[in-house]
Amino acid sequence: MTINLEPIGTVRTARTDLSDDYWGGLESRIELDEAAYGPDALAGITDFSHVEVIFHFDQVPLDKIVAGARHPRGNTDWPKIGIFAQRGKNRPNRLGLTICRVLGVDGATLIVEGLDAVEGTPVVDLKPVMAEFAPRGAVRQPGWVAELMADYWLEESSG
Amino acid sequence: MTINLEPIGTVRTARTDLSDDYWGGLESRIELDEAAYGPDALAGITDFSHVEVIFHFDQVPLDKIVAGARHPRGNTDWPKIGIFAQRGKNRPNRLGLTICRVLGVDGATLIVEGLDAVEGTPVVDLKPVMAEFAPRGAVRQPGWVAELMADYWLEESSG
Numbered sequence: 001m002t003i004n005l006e007p008i009g010t011v012r013t014a015r016t017d018l019s020d021d022y023w024g025g026l027e028s029r030i031e032l033d034e035a036a037y038g039p040d041a042l043a044g045i046t047d048f049s050h051v052e053v054i055f056h057f058d059q060v061p062l063d064k065i066v067a068g069a070r071h072p073r074g075n076t077d078w079p080k081i082g083i084f085a086q087r088g089k090n091r092p093n094r095l096g097l098t099i100c101r102v103l104g105v106d107g108a109t110l111i112v113e114g115l116d117a118v119e120g121t122p123v124v125d126l127k128p129v130m131a132e133f134a135p136r137g138a139v140r141q142p143g144w145v146a147e148l149m150a151d152y153w154l155e156e157s158s159g
Numbered sequence: 160m161t162i163n164l165e166p167i168g169t170v171r172t173a174r175t176d177l178s179d180d181y182w183g184g185l186e187s188r189i190e191l192d193e194a195a196y197g198p199d200a201l202a203g204i205t206d207f208s209h210v211e212v213i214f215h216f217d218q219v220p221l222d223k224i225v226a227g228a229r230h231p232r233g234n235t236d237w238p239k240i241g242i243f244a245q246r247g248k249n250r251p252n253r254l255g256l257t258i259c260r261v262l263g264v265d266g267a268t269l270i271v272e273g274l275d276a277v278e279g280t281p282v283v284d285l286k287p288v289m290a291e292f293a294p295r296g297a298v299r300q301p302g303w304v305a306e307l308m309a310d311y312w313l314e315e316s317s318g
Contacts, residue, residue: 002163003283005162005252005254006161007160045241045243049300050296084269085203087286091284092284095283097286125251132311133246135208141287142206
């Protein structure tokens with residue numbers, strides 16, 4: 001029962017480097033597919049501070065996808081973790097999901113900050129962040145996450 | 160450039176009612192596809208309090224999909240809003256996305272609370288909620304959202 005998605009748009013950014021860290025401060029344009037969408041598809045989006053972007057890690061080769069457990073980033077200092085208990089890109093269906101700051105709209109293009117996707121990445125959905133969909137109850141996570149994320153949102157120039 | 164997804168699992172819940180509200184307190188089982196995944200795919204997930212579930216609104220007819228702007232839930236008390244500035248299910252690619260509380264694991268089945276998807280819904284990804292991926296900066300949203308969400312997370316028995 002395959003599900004077929006059509007990209008709704010494409011990421012335009014200076015970044016082409018797929019490496020894991022230093023995504024902070026990056027500004028990206030999400031250009032909607034002009035054959036399917038006009039500016040009305042984004043009407044009202046700048047009343048929200050943040051948007052969830054669902055995208056496709058299209059540059060991950062199919063033979064690199066992990067279906068079981070692995071050390072995050074291959075680092076054996078961290079435990080073996082199931083692919084659905086980590087956010088790495090080598091995952092079934094290769095979907096990425098990141099909350100970005102809305103900077104503005106330019107016609108049928110959404111401008112965001114903090115999208116960890118490279119130039120040309122296909123986008124499959126945009127959803128506004130609503131406080132009512134935030135985690136209900138306190139958030140708890142294992143210790144390896146803070147180590148893994150230490151440099152993630154730093155700016156590239158600091159690398 | 161179609162993207163093909165294979166469901167990773169299926170939602171099992173008592174709820175079959177597609178209506179918009181009263182999703183609070185609902186417990187669901189996400190049964191991974193046993194031909195593709197074993198319990199190791201979920202290893203470590205109970206160290207996280209919450210998980211993001213990406214699913215497919217497979218019961219939405221294709222001819223109900225909105226590509227432009229509409230009043231949320233058809234309610235003209237609220238402004239016309241672009242489909243990518245609302246979270247309604249009649250959207251391009253019909254992807255749903257909800258943060259759920261992790262209750263536990265039973266073999267290759269994840270048990271969650273707060274999943275707003277009906278019995279039989281295909282699931283296409285699970286990602287652990289990490290504090291580092293929360294919205295960076297304060298969250299702001301328009302006034303209609305609180306009205307729309309007023310009864311969303313109430314329990315069904317209170318409806």
